[in-house]
Amino acid sequence: MLNAALLDGVERLCRHLRRAPSTPLGGIVVLFCGAFLQLAPVQSPGALSGQFSFQADVWPMLFCPRAVVLTTAGRHGAYAGFSSLLLHMRRAEPTLSEEELLRSTVETTAPDEAVYLYSTTEAAKVRNYKCLVSVEQPLVTFGAEDDYKQLSDRHGKQLLADYTKAEYEMKLCVGAVVLLACNAYFHAHGLSAGARGVVIGFYTFAEKRGKSERLPIVDFLLPTAARRRLFIKREMFCVTSLSARDKEAATRRQVPLVLGWAMTIHKAQGMTLDTVVLSLGRVFTFAMVYVAFSRVRRLQDVFLLSFDASRVSVCRRALEFQDRLHRITP
Secondary structure, X not given: OOEHHHHHHHHHHHHHHOOOOOOHHHHOOXXXXXXXXXXXXXXXXXXXXXXXXXXXXXXXXXXXXXXXXXXXOOOOOOOXXXXXXXXXXXXXXXXXXXXXXXXXXXXXXXOOOOEEEEOOHHHHHHHHHXXXXXXXXXXXXXXXXXXXXXXXXXXXXXXXXXXXXXXOEEEEOOOXXXXXXXXXXXXXXXXXXXXXXEEEEEEEEEOOOOOEEEEEEEEEEOOOOOEXXXXXXXXXXXXXXXXXXXXXXXXXXXXXXXXXXEEEHHHXXXXXXXXXXXXXXXXXXXXXXXXXXXXXXXHHHEEEOOOOHHHOOOOHHHHHHHHHOEEEOO
């Protein structure tokens, strides 16, 4: 997800800070990892472009065309058939039998616990709000505490909306289905971003400066099928970008939850979800179908509302880059 402009900016900053103007990254040793056949960095104006990092000016100075390629799929490696399907979909090369299999699994109903994945933010918001209202419980509103540094109000809000999972305004109620939006609870409780839970109540949290507010209590389902009850606190979400002239930074302190009935495919990238419903009629960019399918562990966890094989696509530039790599076995 590191775009070309940000990599070039970070690289220039490292040279400056290390006082090594002629040494890439100022001589710092950095480990780069990622998957270029997933969604490209979000397109934005100015410094935050949507170009892949391998298109950065500094890339040829940092790397020869070689990489250690990791081939074990941790999320769905236990299901060989699904893993093979995803590898074909990743290159936009599903077989005719795989296409027929997917068309045969199209359904009109899905289990209540499934997360709906949409290509657009508006579609996800509509479904989440509809589900929230249907719970028919009093709503509690959590406003974000934002700091844009030297940015304009519009620019700061947009930066935070594009590059964090924290909402500007969050409405919750008892019975609301939520997803964890950060990894702050991983080491202590084994819950990572994307963990699904239900709000079961609210508690009063008093801060050191004397301020108090009601915060949610969430009952989460662990991967082991055990349950974990957490008293959620506000967390800090930070965004920093670099342009040729300055550093742009913004922070958002917010409850690290998002409504979990529906979300966009972009927001879900990187998450592991138990069950998903895919609405892929408005796919608008490369790799969206592959990323949506690969959020779950097995094909049985995907409920398709429709399927059109022509929507399965890959960025040819990214694929050519991937195929040119000289692979080193780890």
